[in-house]
Amino acid sequence: xxxxxxxYTLAVVKALVLLGILLITLVYIQWVERKLIxxxxxxxxxxxxxxxxxxxxxxxxxxxxxxxxxxxxxVHKLIFVMAPFLxxxxxxxxIAVIPFGGEVEVFGVRTTxxxxxxxxxxxxxxxxxxxxVYGIALGGWASNNxxxxxxxxRSSAQMLSYELSLSLGVVGVLLLSGSLxxxxxxxxxxxxxxxxxxxxxxxxxxxxxxxxxxxxxTAAFAETNRVPFDLPEAETELVAGFHTEYSSMKFALFFxxxxxxxxxxxxxxxxxxxxxWHAPLPESWGIQYAPLVVGALVAGLLLYHSxxxxxxxxxxxxxxxxxxxxxxxxxxxxxxVRVLFSPLFWFAAKSGFFLFLYIWVRGTLPRFRYxxxxxxxxxxxxxVGVANVLVTALMVALFG
Amino acid sequence: MSPSYPEAYFPILLQVGLAVLVxxxxxxxxxxxxxxxxxxxxxxxxxxxxxxVGDARGRFSVKFYLVAVLFILFDVEVVFLFxxxxxxxxxxxxxxxxxxxxxxxxxxxxxxxxxxxxLDWAKRGR
Amino acid sequence: MLDTxxxxxxxxLTLGGGVLTITRRSAVHSAIWLITSLLGVAGLYLxxxxxxxxxxxxxxxxxxxxxxxxxxIMLVNLDQAAKEKRFSGQKWIALACVAAxxxxxxxxxxxxxxxxxxxxxxxxxxxLGNSEHVSRxxxxxxxxxxxxxxILLLVAIIGAVVMAKKRI
Numbered sequence: 001x002x003x004x005x006x007x008y009t010l011a012v013v014k015a016l017v018l019l020g021i022l023l024i025t026l027v028y029i030q031w032v033e034r035k036l037i038x039x040x041x042x043x044x045x046x047x048x049x050x051x052x053x054x055x056x057x058x059x060x061x062x063x064x065x066x067x068x069x070x071x072x073x074x075v076h077k078l079i080f081v082m083a084p085f086l087x088x089x090x091x092x093x094x095i096a097v098i099p100f101g102g103e104v105e106v107f108g109v110r111t112t113x114x115x116x117x118x119x120x121x122x123x124x125x126x127x128x129x130x131x132x133v134y135g136i137a138l139g140g141w142a143s144n145n146x147x148x149x150x151x152x153x154r155s156s157a158q159m160l161s162y163e164l165s166l167s168l169g170v171v172g173v174l175l176l177s178g179s180l181x182x183x184x185x186x187x188x189x190x191x192x193x194x195x196x197x198x199x200x201x202x203x204x205x206x207x208x209x210x211x212x213x214x215x216x217x218t219a220a221f222a223e224t225n226r227v228p229f230d231l232p233e234a235e236t237e238l239v240a241g242f243h244t245e246y247s248s249m250k251f252a253l254f255f256x257x258x259x260x261x262x263x264x265x266x267x268x269x270x271x272x273x274x275x276x277w278h279a280p281l282p283e284s285w286g287i288q289y290a291p292l293v294v295g296a297l298v299a300g301l302l303l304y305h306s307x308x309x310x311x312x313x314x315x316x317x318x319x320x321x322x323x324x325x326x327x328x329x330x331x332x333x334x335x336x337v338r339v340l341f342s343p344l345f346w347f348a349a350k351s352g353f354f355l356f357l358y359i360w361v362r363g364t365l366p367r368f369r370y371x372x373x374x375x376x377x378x379x380x381x382x383x384v385g386v387a388n389v390l391v392t393a394l395m396v397a398l399f400g
Numbered sequence: 401m402s403p404s405y406p407e408a409y410f411p412i413l414l415q416v417g418l419a420v421l422v423x424x425x426x427x428x429x430x431x432x433x434x435x436x437x438x439x440x441x442x443x444x445x446x447x448x449x450x451x452x453v454g455d456a457r458g459r460f461s462v463k464f465y466l467v468a469v470l471f472i473l474f475d476v477e478v479v480f481l482f483x484x485x486x487x488x489x490x491x492x493x494x495x496x497x498x499x500x501x502x503x504x505x506x507x508x509x510x511x512x513x514x515x516x517x518x519l520d521w522a523k524r525g526r
Numbered sequence: 527m528l529d530t531x532x533x534x535x536x537x538x539l540t541l542g543g544g545v546l547t548i549t550r551r552s553a554v555h556s557a558i559w560l561i562t563s564l565l566g567v568a569g570l571y572l573x574x575x576x577x578x579x580x581x582x583x584x585x586x587x588x589x590x591x592x593x594x595x596x597x598x599i600m601l602v603n604l605d606q607a608a609k610e611k612r613f614s615g616q617k618w619i620a621l622a623c624v625a626a627x628x629x630x631x632x633x634x635x636x637x638x639x640x641x642x643x644x645x646x647x648x649x650x651x652x653x654l655g656n657s658e659h660v661s662r663x664x665x666x667x668x669x670x671x672x673x674x675x676x677i678l679l680l681v682a683i684i685g686a687v688v689m690a691k692k693r694i
């Protein structure tokens with residue numbers, strides 16, 4: 001059975017599915033973060049609402065929605081409301097050009113797992129990112145509060161400084177891949193050296209982009225205002241930085257924007273440096289069965305721990321989740337499932353690792369001082385980025 | 401088969417629309433659901449419980465302007481790197497040296513800025 | 527059809543934003559309308575299939591220069607600025623200047639009538655990216671202006687530091 005879908009209907013369907021997945025991820029990444037940070041610090045984390053606290057994000061969203069929506073009289077009303085609106089809508093836009101997988105066929109409809117592939121895909125993301133500074137700058141200014149203004153100023157200067165390094169970090173990738181289109185960048189990373197080493201840009205000849213990746217990653221942490229670069233909301237000195245005066249959902253929108261930006265940055269790192277949806281080993285090594293093994297491992301772990309002394313009331317839910325993980329893994333035995341979901345599995349695994357890295361770093365590193373932050377951005381990251389671009393260019397010109 | 405030019409940008413338009421809908425929807429819902437009780441203390445700017453002193457909009461270090469100015473100047477350089485990198489394989493060594501000359505001049509400016517101490521944020525000599 | 531509609535929308539954004547920029551009393555409102563106007567121009571570039579130019583317009587003008595404007599405005603005491611008269615004694619000089627520029631423009635348009643054609647954008651194929659074309663022309667025909675631009679940037683960097691040096 002085939003559906004004759006027009007291009008426009010298909011685009012609407014894809015956009016809605018993508019938005020749904022993005023919003024669910026946005027809500028649940030906060031649960032993951034709280035759990036992980038808690039375990040790093042030797043605590044339990046949320047575990048009261050639902051099994052393992054899994055309903056906690058929903059309870060939090062409902063609570064924030066029904067809280068008093070305070071707009072203090074000393075603020076500039078229009079801009080005060082516009083700032084979080086701007087921040088979150090900009091953060092949700094850039095996901096549109098990220099390619100999640102190659103061409104697939106679902107129920108007889110052929111399509112690519114990407115909303116749209118622009119010739120200037122990467123430039124589009126940078127354009128949207130460069131606008132992100134307005135949400136913070138305007139929000140801090142409109143609040144008419146000393147802490148907010150200082151948070152906004154610091155944050156704007158920080159985001160501007162690290163935007164340079166963010167762009168410099170990816171120029172090396174452009175030199176190797178020769179396109180601004182994200183799909184073509186991923187395509188240029190297909191294949192393996194010596195039959196096992198993936199041709200991802202971090203391993204790609206003539207000059208592996210390891211330095212470029214580190215510059216990009218560091219700048220990305222600063223650009224999304226995450227630890228150790230979370231100066232804009234340095235609570236020990238600025239209360240809450242630019243969102244001191246914000247409450248209720250307006251406050252939550254800033255966090256939504258921050259997490260959406262994190263997801264975009266993690267996806268972009270996967271696309272630019274780690275080969276997008278390509279598997280880390282060729283199929284001749286049996287890598288297509290990796291999701292199966294992962295599913296079995298997760299199931300085994302969950303079922304084993306459900307017998308442990310601390311499992312207590314959560315025994316039943318752990319067993320249920322274990323069976324679900326086993327079923328998902330088993331589904332990868334079917335050929336059509338494997339073809340459709342393997343690229344997505346690899347893309348999610350790589351991006352998920354970068355998101356995990358964000359949280360891991362937050363649980364590990366202290367915050368920079370402001371002079372260290374600006375000094376690091378301009379005196380270390382910027383020169384290293386420039387050097388990487390020049391050396392890569394020379395290598396490509398000589399051996400490329 | 402790749403989509404035509406307008407078709408490539410239609411999903412962008414769509415995504416902008418959806419993003420605006422989500423952000424606006426959340427703001428409106430929260431405005432409708434939340435109850436409001438106001439009082440004088442709640443309406444004053446938050447300054448850790450101390451009565452606010454003076455205006456929030458003070459003067460601040462000229463360094464913030466300088467960072468913004470320097471960002472614009474160096475960003476022009478970086479933006480030129482994008483098209484250069486995309487066709488670099490066609491340009492070859494000639495492209496490398498023409499960019500090297502361009503970068504050398506701007507990097508001279510960068511080291512001038514560095515030597516003048518614009519990039520030092522902590523006060524020195526104390 | 528859609529192209530025409532979009533053209534009028536972006537043109538309205540550009541012109542309307544421009545008019546509102548110079549008539550708003552609050553400097554922050556002016557800045558926001560200027561941003562709208564610049565985004566409208568980026569939209570017009572996109573319609574002309576100059577994707578690269580549109581991207582650069584947003585990154586440099588909206589993401590860079592307007593942030594600097596905002597930094598400056600954020601420190602102005604807006605309450606006092608709002609009390610000032612909106613149009614001062616320079617009104618007549620300004621009007622004279624506008625009239626002179628308008629006459630000039632009219633003269634050029636009448637002289638060049640018919641010779642100034644809006645041709646098709648010079649893209650070889652639709653799937654060939656626009657930035658590749660820009661780059662090929664930039665690094666052959668316009669190499670000298672490109673290198674000269676770096677001198678301009680160097681002068682600007684030194685100028686900015688020297689002007690602010692007293693305060694550092």
